[in-house]
Amino acid sequence: MSNPVAFILAGGVGKRLSLLTRFRAKPAVPFAGRYRIIDFTLTNCFRSGIDDVFILTQYIARSLIRHIGIGKPWDLDRRKGGVHILHPRLGFQAADWYQGTADAIFQNVPVLEELDSEHILILSGDHVYHMDYREFMQFHLASGKPASVAAVTVPRSMCSEFGIVTAERDGTISRFEEKPKQSESNLASMGIYIFEKEFLLRTLKKLHTRFENLDFGRHVFPHLVSRRHVAAYRFPGYWLDIGTLKGYYRASLDLLSTRPRLRFRHDGIPVLTVPDDSPPLVVTKTGRIARSLVCNGCVIEGEVVSSIVSPNVTIKRGAVVENSIIFHDCVIESGARVRNAIIDKMVTVGRNTSVGFGDQSVPNQLQPLYLDFGITLIGIKTRIPAGVRIGTNCLVCGSPADDSMHQHDMGDGESAIAESITL
Numbered sequence: 001m002s003n004p005v006a007f008i009l010a011g012g013v014g015k016r017l018s019l020l021t022r023f024r025a026k027p028a029v030p031f032a033g034r035y036r037i038i039d040f041t042l043t044n045c046f047r048s049g050i051d052d053v054f055i056l057t058q059y060i061a062r063s064l065i066r067h068i069g070i071g072k073p074w075d076l077d078r079r080k081g082g083v084h085i086l087h088p089r090l091g092f093q094a095a096d097w098y099q100g101t102a103d104a105i106f107q108n109v110p111v112l113e114e115l116d117s118e119h120i121l122i123l124s125g126d127h128v129y130h131m132d133y134r135e136f137m138q139f140h141l142a143s144g145k146p147a148s149v150a151a152v153t154v155p156r157s158m159c160s161e162f163g164i165v166t167a168e169r170d171g172t173i174s175r176f177e178e179k180p181k182q183s184e185s186n187l188a189s190m191g192i193y194i195f196e197k198e199f200l201l202r203t204l205k206k207l208h209t210r211f212e213n214l215d216f217g218r219h220v221f222p223h224l225v226s227r228r229h230v231a232a233y234r235f236p237g238y239w240l241d242i243g244t245l246k247g248y249y250r251a252s253l254d255l256l257s258t259r260p261r262l263r264f265r266h267d268g269i270p271v272l273t274v275p276d277d278s279p280p281l282v283v284t285k286t287g288r289i290a291r292s293l294v295c296n297g298c299v300i301e302g303e304v305v306s307s308i309v310s311p312n313v314t315i316k317r318g319a320v321v322e323n324s325i326i327f328h329d330c331v332i333e334s335g336a337r338v339r340n341a342i343i344d345k346m347v348t349v350g351r352n353t354s355v356g357f358g359d360q361s362v363p364n365q366l367q368p369l370y371l372d373f374g375i376t377l378i379g380i381k382t383r384i385p386a387g388v389r390i391g392t393n394c395l396v397c398g399s400p401a402d403d404s405m406h407q408h409d410m411g412d413g414e415s416a417i418a419e420s421i422t423l
Contacts, residue, residue, distance in 0.1 A: 004137060004194060005117040006050050007108075008041055009101055010125030011058030011088075016244045018370050019344065019379040019397050019417075025057065027125035028064035029248070030327050030345075032255055032264070033295040033310045036067055037242060038125040039273045042074040045123075047269050048133035052081035054111065055125065056104045058088055073272045086111065100215035101191075106204045112197060120200055122216075124191040128251065129239040130266035136194060136233050143171055143231035146199035147224055150192035152235045161243065162188035163217040165225075167232035176225040178217040187232065189217065190239055199229075238262055246373050249342060252308055252325050256291055278311045286317050302332065310345075319349075324356070333386070340392060343378040350386035358391030362412040366395060379417070 014026030021029065027038035045053055053076055057064060070076070071083030086108055105112070105122065112120065119140075121133060131150075140148040151165050159180060166175035166185040177183055193216065195203075203220060211219045224230050238261045242248045254260055264271050278297025283289060287300035294304060297312035302319035309315070309326045316334040324338050327345040332338060335352040340360075349355060360374030371377065371393050378384070379397025390396060391412035398418025410416060 003048070003050050003052075003117070004119035004121040004133075005052045005115050006045050006054065006121045006123055006133075007105060008038070008053060008055045008123045008125045009104060009191075010038060010055050010064060011061070011104065012126060013059050014126070014243075016370050017242075017248060018245050018367055019377050019395060020245070020248070020342070021060075022397065023060060023380055024063045025059050025061050026242075028061075028067060029126075029242075030310060031128065031242070031248075032252065033293050033308050034276055035271055035273050036064075037128060038064065038068070039271055040128050040130070041123050041125055042068075042071075042076075043269070043272045044129070044131050044133060045076075046074045046272060047130075047267070050121070050133065051076065051078060052115075052117070054084045054086050054108070056086045056108070058104075061087075067274060069274070073274055099213040100211075100218075102204060102214040102216045102220050103208070105200075106208050106214060109201065109204065112201060115197065118197055120195045120197050122193040122195070124241075126243075127191065127239060127241050128262060129190075129235075130237060130263075131192075131235065131239075132267075136192070136235075139171075139233045140194045140231065145172070145231040146196045146229055147221075148194045148231045148233055149173065149221065150190045150233045150235050151187045152190055152237075152239045154186055154188045156183075156186045159183045159186055159188070162241070163191075163221070165189055165232050167234075171231040171233070172228055173221075173225050173230045173232050174228075176217075176221045176230070178222070187234070189221075190235060191216075191241070245342075245370050245375075245377070249325065249373075249375055253306065253323065255293060255308070256306055276311055284317075287315075302334075327380075340374055341376045341378065344380040344382075346381045347378050348383045349378075350384050350388070352387050353384055353389070355384070355390045356392055356394075357389070358393075358412040360392050360412075362391075362393055364393045364395055364413050364415060366415040366417075371395065 010027040012026045014021035076083040164177045164183045165173045283300045288303045290305045292304045292307045294309040295311040299314045301317040302315040305322045307321050307324045310328045312329045315332045318335045319332045320337045322339045324341040326343045330347045332349045333351040336349045337354045339356040341356040356376040363372035376394040389409040393413045395415040
């Protein structure tokens, strides 16, 4: 059995992650301190012996491409196979951009046609999970179907967020519903597919003439399921689609539980990422860390409780960080208090400033659908002045040129976002 070639869809906008995806693609969002979300999918490819990987990028891909590089952490820096970055065929019209998940694959049909592999594995770059794709491949071959979908059981309250499949005893999918309001099934598509290459090519060429924004969930699989061409592989492990700010925050802090559902080593293989040459963590005599994940390069002079602190963060004496996620290269100045917050890279929180204290029932006025669960989000390179108070469910990004944030408190649910930021 030859290994399939993997195509990773990594061009999503990720609007529901708010400021975290304002300057980066969703798969490039930091996770668990030292990783990027796409590291999990790339590690799964390594674990599965897949050495020919195509990554389809589109939206603000610079940091993602820089992170992937030549693919060395995942053993993809090789002459034969390796990692390949595929961009949209940009021309003079907006239609040249990828218009849907299946359209992204269709625009790369010439690449598909040149591949020797008989099977194509299609993955998402914004999921967190451990999987050996060889087991999925064995199931697919045994099913006798030209296409297979990996699926996982989800709470019925979450069915409206996923493509929901109904599978018969032999695995044949008899129904595929894209984000239904109600469904008899709670078996969700993971956005992981295996196709026979020639069958995929025929299907895409046929359906592309019918649908302008060709999408696997909305168009391809309903069409194939109606012809009984698809089987469902039931994945028994932990899987997370980090689709919302709330989901990201809760999944991150779940890593701090006594028995976290996600571990950083699976079957003896750790999650692989770009090596970090930061010096060891330093905790001074005034520093205290409790139930937290703190990375190399940090200097902890203050207090960190139930938080995730990324590399090269300084938390100065008298500062307190609680129930928060702090990205790389931030400085929390003396006396500052940060609670229930996500703070992006290179942020400075001024002396004696408080962030995230207030009435959690007041949603953000600018993004009430995304930010209504009691955290405050600080965007990349923001400088928060000393002595101010920023409430809960707030959005803050950038340092306005007129210094309008100086000594200006922010009430619960308020926002302050600079129009332009130099990265």
